[in-house]
Amino acid sequence: MKKSVLLGTIAVAGLASGAAYADGHSSGTLAEVQERGTLNCGVSTGLTGFAAPNAEGEWEGFDVAVCRAVAVAVLGDASAVEFVPTTGQTRFTALASGEVDVLARNTTWTFSRDVDLAFEFIGVNYYDGQGFMVPRDLGVSSALELDGATVCIQTGTTTELNLADFFSSNNMSYEPVPIETNAEAQQQYLAGACDVYTTDASGLAATRATFEDPSAHVVLPEIISKEPLGPLVRHGDHEWGDIVRWTLNALISAEELGITSANVGELLGGTENPEINRILGTEGELGSMLGLEADWAANVLAAVGNYGEIFEGNIGESTPIGLARGLNAQWTDGGLLYSPPFR
Amino acid sequence: MATITDPPAEGFRLSQLIYDTRYRSMTIQVVAFILIMAGLIWLVNNAVQNLAALGKDFDFGFLGNRAGYDINQRLIEYTNNSTHGRAAIVGILNTLLVAVLGCITATILGVIAGVLRLSKNWIVGRLMTVYVEGFRNVPLLLWIIVIFAVMTEGMPQPRDFRGDEPEATMSVFGSVAVTNRGIYIPNVLFTRSLGGNEMSEAADGVPAAVIPAASFGDWALFLAVLIAGVLGSGAIGRWAKAKQEATGVRPPGVFWMRAASILVPAIIVLIALGATLDYPELTGFNFSGGIHLRNALIALWFALSLYTGAFIAEIVRAGIMSVSKGQTEASSALGMRASWTMNLVILPQALRVIIPPLISQFLNLTKNSSLALAVGYMDVRSTLGGITINQTGRELEGMLLLGVFYLATSLIISAVMNVYNNSVKLKER
Numbered sequence: 187m188k189k190s191v192l193l194g195t196i197a198v199a200g201l202a203s204g205a206a207y208a209d210g211h212s213s214g215t216l217a218e219v220q221e222r223g224t225l226n227c228g229v230s231t232g233l234t235g236f237a238a239p240n241a242e243g244e245w246e247g248f249d250v251a252v253c254r255a256v257a258v259a260v261l262g263d264a265s266a267v268e269f270v271p272t273t274g275q276t277r278f279t280a281l282a283s284g285e286v287d288v289l290a291r292n293t294t295w296t297f298s299r300d301v302d303l304a305f306e307f308i309g310v311n312y313y314d315g316q317g318f319m320v321p322r323d324l325g326v327s328s329a330l331e332l333d334g335a336t337v338c339i340q341t342g343t344t345t346e347l348n349l350a351d352f353f354s355s356n357n358m359s360y361e362p363v364p365i366e367t368n369a370e371a372q373q374q375y376l377a378g379a380c381d382v383y384t385t386d387a388s389g390l391a392a393t394r395a396t397f398e399d400p401s402a403h404v405v406l407p408e409i410i411s412k413e414p415l416g417p418l419v420r421h422g423d424h425e426w427g428d429i430v431r432w433t434l435n436a437l438i439s440a441e442e443l444g445i446t447s448a449n450v451g452e453l454l455g456g457t458e459n460p461e462i463n464r465i466l467g468t469e470g471e472l473g474s475m476l477g478l479e480a481d482w483a484a485n486v487l488a489a490v491g492n493y494g495e496i497f498e499g500n501i502g503e504s505t506p507i508g509l510a511r512g513l514n515a516q517w518t519d520g521g522l523l524y525s526p527p528f529r
Numbered sequence: 530m531a532t533i534t535d536p537p538a539e540g541f542r543l544s545q546l547i548y549d550t551r552y553r554s555m556t557i558q559v560v561a562f563i564l565i566m567a568g569l570i571w572l573v574n575n576a577v578q579n580l581a582a583l584g585k586d587f588d589f590g591f592l593g594n595r596a597g598y599d600i601n602q603r604l605i606e607y608t609n610n611s612t613h614g615r616a617a618i619v620g621i622l623n624t625l626l627v628a629v630l631g632c633i634t635a636t637i638l639g640v641i642a643g644v645l646r647l648s649k650n651w652i653v654g655r656l657m658t659v660y661v662e663g664f665r666n667v668p669l670l671l672w673i674i675v676i677f678a679v680m681t682e683g684m685p686q687p688r689d690f691r692g693d694e695p696e697a698t699m700s701v702f703g704s705v706a707v708t709n710r711g712i713y714i715p716n717v718l719f720t721r722s723l724g725g726n727e728m729s730e731a732a733d734g735v736p737a738a739v740i741p742a743a744s745f746g747d748w749a750l751f752l753a754v755l756i757a758g759v760l761g762s763g764a765i766g767r768w769a770k771a772k773q774e775a776t777g778v779r780p781p782g783v784f785w786m787r788a789a790s791i792l793v794p795a796i797i798v799l800i801a802l803g804a805t806l807d808y809p810e811l812t813g814f815n816f817s818g819g820i821h822l823r824n825a826l827i828a829l830w831f832a833l834s835l836y837t838g839a840f841i842a843e844i845v846r847a848g849i850m851s852v853s854k855g856q857t858e859a860s861s862a863l864g865m866r867a868s869w870t871m872n873l874v875i876l877p878q879a880l881r882v883i884i885p886p887l888i889s890q891f892l893n894l895t896k897n898s899s900l901a902l903a904v905g906y907m908d909v910r911s912t913l914g915g916i917t918i919n920q921t922g923r924e925l926e927g928m929l930l931l932g933v934f935y936l937a938t939s940l941i942i943s944a945v946m947n948v949y950n951n952s953v954k955l956k957e958r
Contacts, residue, residue: 347598363710
């Protein structure tokens with residue numbers, strides 16, 4: 187009899203947990219986030235400049251800024267974000283299962299992730315490519331000299347596949363050392379357990395910036411892949427996808443139009459440029475079309491700044507990471523950043 | 530006046546289902562059964578609905594697609610052009626490899642530690658207590674990571690072996706290289722391999738030479754001859770015993786005959802195949818040649834063996850202590866040596882107690898090998914359950930396959946061990 191009671195209890199517990207799971211998909215993400223009062227945002231477990239807790243334990247970085255921007259747009263509060271650290275392997279499950287509402291974790295936009303994994307990439311916030319980092323005293327100047335090398339690689343990433351393709355297409359062999367997180371990779375690489383560390387070039391720069399002696403390591407000139415990194419949401423909830431997409435576009439357009447966190451208050455008083463007025467909500471109904479307040483974008487820009495400010499503050503040339511704008515400059519400056527018009 | 534009344538003719542009342550002990554257990558079981566079935570149906574239905582809501586179907590077709598990633602330790606041919614299914618098999622073989630190695634060393638360690646813990650020598654006894662308690666009471670994951678960290682941080686890099694005055698040198702007469710990428714040991718290759726050998730190209734001054742190689746056939750032949758030798762040795766033993774029982778005299782030189790029947794054919798096969806040792810050599814970034822025991826394998830293997838060995842030591846100690854002291858005293862009264870007492874009297878009886886819990890330790894070890902993930906050992910959890918799931922997004926299918934694999938492996942291990950248990954358990958007639 188005891189056994190029957192136990193099984194009965196398990197059945198009830200199973201029902202309860204299943205019910206909790208099913209509820210997660212019953213209503214729109216926007217309503218859910220507003221009801222909850224916080225945005226669940228998936229970020230990396232720690233990549234300086236992109237997403238890492240600072241000395242006060244607050245998350246900051248380039249990807250974190252996207253989370254904060256969405257939180258301001260939806261909830262009006264940049265601190266109403268619950269950051270969920272995810273690894274390369276756990277990130278998609280976290281998003282698919284509803285554990286996070288947005289995944290901003292330098293994730294490469296690929297066909298199969300967009301189509302087969304049923305996610306929606308809402309844009310590109312960083313145009314990247316995969317590179318290699320080696321210790322300077324190894325005397326290697328090109329990735330084509332890496333035949334037979336031991337390579338540290340984060341598993342579950344596109345870089346893992348690019349690496350395999352690069353070495354086999356150049357008829358070279360290598361020994362992969364699979365690693366779960368960037369921190370582990372750093373430790374293995376510094377201990378010399380691998381000759382080379384490969385990941386997105388921005389990630390390499392960010393990792394190198396945290397080394398005791400960054401100048402003892404070189405990033406090789408070869409960029410072996412296209413890695414358009416961007417935030418993503420679950421497929422199917424288009425209202426939510428639109429909000430995240432146009433929040434990112436607002437950041438990019440704001441830089442193009444010269445709206446900054448410093449002058450946004452002044453510009454709210456009205457300008458000659460109708461597009462600025464439309465973004466800031468002093469003209470037109472763009473906010474209510476998204477189901478948000480009219481001044482949603484103005485709040486976002488006041489809280490986190492425009493794309494350029496976010497870039498310079500977290501990973502730009504004035505920071506230890508020191509990334510140049512390169513491909514990530516505005517299209518007017520010869521880069522690839524190009525937001526569709528706010529109209 | 531006696532009135533005889535019939536017991537009240539009651540019909541069946543619904544309350545009897547709860548208050549009547551004849552029906553109560555039945556009621557509870559039926560209710561529980563209905564609840565469980567409802568729960569199961571609901572869970573499956575929920576999964577189906579949510580998968581549909583996410584736009585995901587349930588399909589194992591991904592196993593036939595190109596994997597695209599590389600695996601460092603592979604016991605069978607595998608490249609990044611192979612399929613996800615093959616990657617899963619590579620992972621399964623890696624899991625089985627570390628499980629088999631772990632079970633063997635854990636048993637050896639456990640038996641030694643368990644017997645020594647009963648030693649009358651105070652230091653030996655306490656040392657074994659420290660080993661058992663130390664490993665049994667600290668999580669396995671920590672031991673895996675500690676051993677891995679010691680290997681990675683403490684050992685020299687391959688390039689330290691380079692130069693005229695290298696910082697590190699190879700041990701065991703220059704044949705074994707201990708590096709922070711793992712341990713390189715010599716490998717046995719054959720110059721007359723059954724799988725065929727290639728010739729190296731003749732350069733000026735250096736004539737063309739046969740490149741040693743090894744194929745599956747070589748090792749299968751060697752193993753077959755070895756097993757035949759062991760069986761032959763057993764036959765000689767039985768013959769000697771029969772002769773001893775019939776005549777009272779044991780034929781001379783039985784030990785040497787048994788040793789020769791195992792070794793001589795095996796050595797003849799090795800010479801016929803032209804066995805040579807292939808030493809690891811520093812070329813380019815890494816050592817090449819020989820067998821590369823990666824850090825991940827070493828850390829996992831050692832940690833699993835030491836951890837499970839501590840549990841097995843306790844099981845062995847319990848088994849030995851379950852044999853009453855009178856047995857030892859009786860056997861010494863008969864004039865048996867201590868070693869005979871242990872081998873002929875105590876261990877056979879102790880095995881009955883030892884085997885059943887030992888089975889569950891083997892099962893634990895096999896399942897614990899999935900902690901491989903922590904050190905990047907490419908077992909089935911890391912290939913099928915990790916990278917494949919991540920690249921294809923087939924979480925449910927992958928996890929189901931993983932569950933089926935571990936279930937099947939565990940059932941096979943316990944079936945095999947139960948056969949052995951039946952052969953040593955107390956025969957009740």
